[in-house]
Amino acid sequence: MSRSTSIEINLSAIDANLRSLKKSAGSQKLIAVVKANAYGHGAARVATHIEDTVDAFAVAFTEEAVELRESGIAAPVLVLEGPHTPSELSLSSKLDLWPVLHQAEQLEWCTKLDNPLKHAWIKVDTGMHRLGFPPSQLADVKQCLGEAQIQNMTIMSHLASAESPESDITQGQIRQWNSHCADLCDTASLHNSAATRHGITGRSHWVRVGYALYGGRIGNDPLDSELLPAMQLSSRVLAVRHVKRGEAVGYGARWVAEKDSKIATIPVGYGDGYPWAAADGTPVVVSGQVVPLAGRVSMDMITVDVTDIDTVEPGAPVVLWGDAPRVDEVAAHSGTIGYELMTRLTGRVPKHYVSS
Numbered sequence: 102m103s104r105s106t107s108i109e110i111n112l113s114a115i116d117a118n119l120r121s122l123k124k125s126a127g128s129q130k131l132i133a134v135v136k137a138n139a140y141g142h143g144a145a146r147v148a149t150h151i152e153d154t155v156d157a158f159a160v161a162f163t164e165e166a167v168e169l170r171e172s173g174i175a176a177p178v179l180v181l182e183g184p185h186t187p188s189e190l191s192l193s194s195k196l197d198l199w200p201v202l203h204q205a206e207q208l209e210w211c212t213k214l215d216n217p218l219k220h221a222w223i224k225v226d227t228g229m230h231r232l233g234f235p236p237s238q239l240a241d242v243k244q245c246l247g248e249a250q251i252q253n254m255t256i257m258s259h260l261a262s263a264e265s266p267e268s269d270i271t272q273g274q275i276r277q278w279n280s281h282c283a284d285l286c287d288t289a290s291l292h293n294s295a296a297t298r299h300g301i302t303g304r305s306h307w308v309r310v311g312y313a314l315y316g317g318r319i320g321n322d323p324l325d326s327e328l329l330p331a332m333q334l335s336s337r338v339l340a341v342r343h344v345k346r347g348e349a350v351g352y353g354a355r356w357v358a359e360k361d362s363k364i365a366t367i368p369v370g371y372g373d374g375y376p377w378a379a380a381d382g383t384p385v386v387v388s389g390q391v392v393p394l395a396g397r398v399s400m401d402m403i404t405v406d407v408t409d410i411d412t413v414e415p416g417a418p419v420v421l422w423g424d425a426p427r428v429d430e431v432a433a434h435s436g437t438i439g440y441e442l443m444t445r446l447t448g449r450v451p452k453h454y455v456s457s
């Protein structure tokens with residue numbers, strides 16, 4: 102028996118997005134960001150599929166890197182939060198991971214390692230103020246890592262508003278990067294998806310791309326049509342009912358019929374990761390037609406107004422997000438971002454992989 106609500110991951114879409122991102126990255130090498138279970142797409146499966154076409158992977162923390170190694174991934178794995186403890190740093194050395202070092206205590210752990218790291222990444226805080234050494238400390242950091250016998254070092258930073266290349270914050274970060282940071286090591290890395298698409302300037306040899314790899318939309322992307330959504334969340338209509346003008350649908354009676362209406366109930370809810378905050382009017386595609394969400398999202402079900410579709414019966418196909426509507430549209434109606442919707446689908450939704 103298979104549940105009618107399911108996630109389909111199209112690996113060919115990821116391949117196409119990679120080709121497009123490589124074009125934008127120019128001569129830079131490409132790190133595929135597969136943290137948070139590859140943004141909900143399945144880290145081991147996605148990484149195995151693209152290992153031969155990317156230069157490295159990035160995850161958030163050491164356990165995620167271990168999962169990749171246990172799945173047979175031999176490519177370099179960058180650990181963006183770096184080690185949380187000395188034993189995680191030892192594991193980085195043992196598994197040949199690339200830890201990001203961003204604070205003093207991690208440097209001290211490096212000096213005590215039995216086997217020096219082969220490659221460390223130094224994170225500098227150019228203005229996002231989340232992680233990283235201040236630019237003024239970089240020379241000392243590099244010297245300390247040299248004393249810890251680390252031969253290869255890459256300097257990196259992260260942009261807070263890369264989707265707005267002309268904003269004061271982005272321009273300020275780039276100024277910091279270019280004048281005080283980018284030349285510290287032989288190699289440097291600055292660009293996430295948005296910076297890669299917008300061709301933000303600044304010395305960089307490695308792009309670190311996540312959202313665009315999965316077909317998420319980057320604001321004002323000049324090559325927007327080349328990015329294909331790799332994830333489709335779909336279902337089938339469970340029940341259809343008629344409500345009279347003035348009757349309410351769902352919890353809290355939020356949606357009230359303005360005329361006699363037809364309502365389809367679909368077995369997907371916030372218990373699956375469909376956003377509880379989705380507003381009335383959030384687009385849902387039923388039998389190929391866009392119709393509005395009508396009523397509050399329940400744990401296991403949503404209700405949509407299908408009055409404008411002549412024939413809707415139980416079993417009719419439903420797309421919650423995919424090619425249409427895009428996850429970004431659903432997110433915009435829900436006060437969130439597509440990144441959150443992709444990453445918070447729950448384990449009770451079965452996932453299937455296709456290559457088309």
Ligand SMILES: Cc1ncc(COP(=O)(O)O)c(C=O)c1O
Pocket residue numbers: 134181259292293294295309310311312313
């Ligand atoms: C340090 C760092 N680099 C790169 C990325 C990838 O960003 P995006 O998914 O926007 O490409 C992230 C994502 O959160 C990040 O934290």
